[in-house]
Amino acid sequence: MAVVRDLRVLLRFRNFRRLLAVRLLSQGADGVYQVGLATYVVFSPERQTSPAAIASAMAVLLLPYSLVGPFAGVLLDRWRRRQVLVHGNLLRALTATVTAVLIAGQVPVWLFYASALCVTAVNRFVLAGLSAALPRVVDTERLVMANSLSPTAGTLAAVVGGGLAFVVRLGVSDSDATVVMLGAALYLCAMLASLRMAPDLLGPDRVWAGPRVGDVLRGTARGLASGVRHLAEPARREAARALAAMTLMRFCYGALTVLVLMLCRYAWSSDTEQGLALLGLAVAVSGAGFFAAALVTPWAAGRLGPIRWIAVCAGAAAVLEPLLGLTFSEVPGLVAAFVLGLVTQGAKIATDTVVQSSVDDAFRGRIFSVYDVLFNVAFVGAAGVAAVMLPPDGRSVPLVITVAGVYGVIAMTLIRFDHQ
Secondary structure, three states: OOOHHHHHHHHHHHHHHHHHHHHHHHHHHHHHHHHHHHHHOOOOOOOOHHHHHHHHHHHHHHHHHHHHHHHHHHHHHOHHHHHHHHHHHHHHHHHHHHHHHHHHHOHHHHHHHHHHHHHHHHHEEEEEEHHHHHHHHOOOOHHHHHHHHHHHHHHHHHHHHHHHHHHHHHOOOOOOOHHHHHHHHHHHHHOOOOOOOOOOOOOOOOOOOOHHHHHHHHHHHHHHHHHHHHHOOOOHHHHHHHHHHHHHHHHHHHHHHHHHHHHHHHHHOHHHHHHHHHHHHHHHHHHHHHHHHHHHHHHHHHOOOOHHHHHHHHHHHHHHHHHHHHOOOOHHHHHHHHHHHHHHHHHHHHHHHHHHHHHHHHHHHHHHHHHHHHHHHHHHHHHHHHHHHHHOOOOOOOHHHHHHHHHHHHHHHHHHHHHH
């Protein structure tokens, strides 16, 4: 297969393999940590979960990304990205350990969230750094394949980590703290893997040392303004459209995530353990969709072009999501999880490629940070909409129809721009 042949060539790049190892360990730890938080917040027997409670938790954990994201971009263009990976993963290991101690100690919820916020805030630096560094470890000809393999492999690692967390949670009674400690150990392994790369390997070429807080604030405003101007240039118009489409698709994915959580918790199960097992199965099936996207997208985007492939993904979701989702039953719901994993990851691979290939290296850090901000604002906004529309058991026809409509608008808009 051509994909296998290309992957073999790509994996011959030693520094790519090292960066990929950091991503796999880091995002695997993310999967473990996030499942640990989800089971503590959503599936604890003593908690009565509601859509509003899930939306509140997502807002607390994800909205700070929007505040940290712009700073991450500017600082990533000022700091050595390899050092960001080293120190970021070490800090996450320490703060995740604190989270585990707080869970075991039954502390007030706000203190638990404060600890979790520290981990998710550092996440922005690490993930944006991994994306911005990718063009430094592969050549231009293989950038599309690298964008297919690396982020998708990271997503799959998160799925595997989440699956491992589910196994630990189901196998050990009252093990939320144990799950979070496992995530902390993986963050530490990611830090050690980062040390295998040279400090200057990942760029940027120009490094400004030790900015003061005031300089960072002013630099953030100027940097983001220049980044947005860079993205608004006619030569970057395709990247701007891809980012807008991916943001709306992320909104759809967020709304459906809350719906599936509520279905697993109340409609498809009679107790929390059964609901947790169903959620684990849904995550695994969605992960299979991510893997399928990694195989299909290089070929599809190569033949159609990245923007047309995003339109195809959105159009497929617009048709299949209501056909499968309106049954609100387990088997069609799991098939829908696979489809949504495929189209969402397929569109993301194409978007990453468009942005990386059309944005100058000096701007990649801040553009990818803006990308992350849009992702998280859309996801939290979707959770808020879902909280208003979802009944306690998660069965909401209006939400499913609304999401299908958004997917349809994305597809039609991209096709119209493509024909201009």
